[in-house]
Amino acid sequence: MSGAALLQKLGSRLAGLRGRLTPDAGMDKITWFRAGGQAEVLFQPQDEEDLAHFLRAVPEEIPVTVVGIGSNLLVRDGGIAGFVVRLSAKGFGQVEAVSPTRIRAGAAIPDKRLAAFALEMGIGGFHFYHGIPGGLGGALRMNAGANGVETRERVVEVRALDRKGELHTLSNAAMGYAYRKSSAPPDLIFTSAVMEGYAQDAEAIRAAMDAVQQHRETVQPIREKTGGSTFKNPPGTSAWKEIDKAGCRGLLIGGAQMSPMHCNFMINTGTASGYDLEYLGETVRARVLETSGIRLEWEIRRIGAFRSGHAIDPFLGRLL
Numbered sequence: 331m332s333g334a335a336l337l338q339k340l341g342s343r344l345a346g347l348r349g350r351l352t353p354d355a356g357m358d359k360i361t362w363f364r365a366g367g368q369a370e371v372l373f374q375p376q377d378e379e380d381l382a383h384f385l386r387a388v389p390e391e392i393p394v395t396v397v398g399i400g401s402n403l404l405v406r407d408g409g410i411a412g413f414v415v416r417l418s419a420k421g422f423g424q425v426e427a428v429s430p431t432r433i434r435a436g437a438a439i440p441d442k443r444l445a446a447f448a449l450e451m452g453i454g455g456f457h458f459y460h461g462i463p464g465g466l467g468g469a470l471r472m473n474a475g476a477n478g479v480e481t482r483e484r485v486v487e488v489r490a491l492d493r494k495g496e497l498h499t500l501s502n503a504a505m506g507y508a509y510r511k512s513s514a515p516p517d518l519i520f521t522s523a524v525m526e527g528y529a530q531d532a533e534a535i536r537a538a539m540d541a542v543q544q545h546r547e548t549v550q551p552i553r554e555k556t557g558g559s560t561f562k563n564p565p566g567t568s569a570w571k572e573i574d575k576a577g578c579r580g581l582l583i584g585g586a587q588m589s590p591m592h593c594n595f596m597i598n599t600g601t602a603s604g605y606d607l608e609y610l611g612e613t614v615r616a617r618v619l620e621t622s623g624i625r626l627e628w629e630i631r632r633i634g635a636f637r638s639g640h641a642i643d644p645f646l647g648r649l650l
């Protein structure tokens with residue numbers, strides 16, 4: 331169905347929404363990969379109340395997918411059915427200190443801005459966010475981490491709305507954190523969180539942030555169209571080492587390439603489709619399986635439908 335037809339079908343149910351509804355919105359404009367199909371309808375709520383109203387109004391059989399800044403997303407070329415929700419910085423980008431070591435922040439705040447605010451407040455433990463290009467919502471879902479620190483070490487509690495628009499407050503334990511994942515119910519849309527750091531002098535925080543940035547500039551292709559680490563590190567080894575061993579550093583398929591600089595980073599060299607990127611990833615998985623017997627697990631979230639005629643045979647990396 332086209333986005334306009336979906337909006338027409340829902341008609342007056344959506345009356346009173348204050349956020350922006352965009353039919354047939356190109357996800358290539360949102361994702362860091364600059365690739366992928368369209369969202370049937372993109373909804374950018376004004377604030378938490380507007381989002382709750384939307385979730386109550388949209389019938390449950392219509393899928394709702396939340397995205398953040400799109401720095402960990404591979405959208406397939408057939409696009410995303412139903413609604414894609416993206417929180418706006420205006421309604422969900424607020425940040426405040428609620429105690430000398432605690433910060434409350436909206437889920438749309440960029441990680442970098444959160445790190446800068448913690449620096450201003452003299453709160454340590456947030457420096458690692460200086461190098462992560464996503465937003466807080468994505469960090470809460472992905473348990474984003476770097477430089478030996480993970481989001482789960484900072485989270486006190488998270489506010490979220492479920493698919494019915496009901497409000498929940500989740501403790502750190504209820505977020506069910508593990509390496510690069512949260513097992514909180516998948517329908518939850520995180521709207522804000524209270525995070526805790528520790529008192530630290532501004533100079534030490536600044537030095538830690540500078541070290542994070544300098545390290546990235548030298549080892550990661552951060553100016554490319556990429557999704558960061560493509561695969562999770564398997565137990566006892568690094569994904570990049572296994573990819574290198576399998577001869578996949580620099581491997582190019584269509585416009586998609588395993589970065590010659592950091593071979594666990596996949597890049598769009600200019601014209602890659604979502605299919606090129608996923609096909610490359612599955613080819614790498616197949617070769618690593620053959621070389622080391624390790625089944626790499628995707629860290630990048632793949633969402634949406636294949637374009638008709640496209641499908642990928644997992645582990646073999648060839649067209650079905």
Ligand SMILES: Cc1cc2nc3c(=O)[nH]c(=O)nc-3n(C[C@H](O)[C@H](O)[C@H](O)COP(=O)(O)OP(=O)(O)OC[C@H]3O[C@@H](n4cnc5c(N)ncnc54)[C@H](O)[C@@H]3O)c2cc1C
Nearest residue numbers: 398399400401402464465467468469471474475476520558
């Ligand atoms: C150059 C580069 C470097 C990177 N370095 C790192 C790194 O060092 N460490 C690291 O952990 N990651 C890294 N990443 C990956 C990425 O930045 C993180 O995973 C980030 O936390 C994703 O946030 P996002 O806002 O972009 O989320 P998106 O990519 O938009 O979404 C990721 C997931 O989060 C979910 N999500 C987003 N917002 C919400 C919300 N409000 N409520 C519920 N679920 C939500 C989405 O549904 C999706 O499943 C890197 C990426 C790039 C491009």
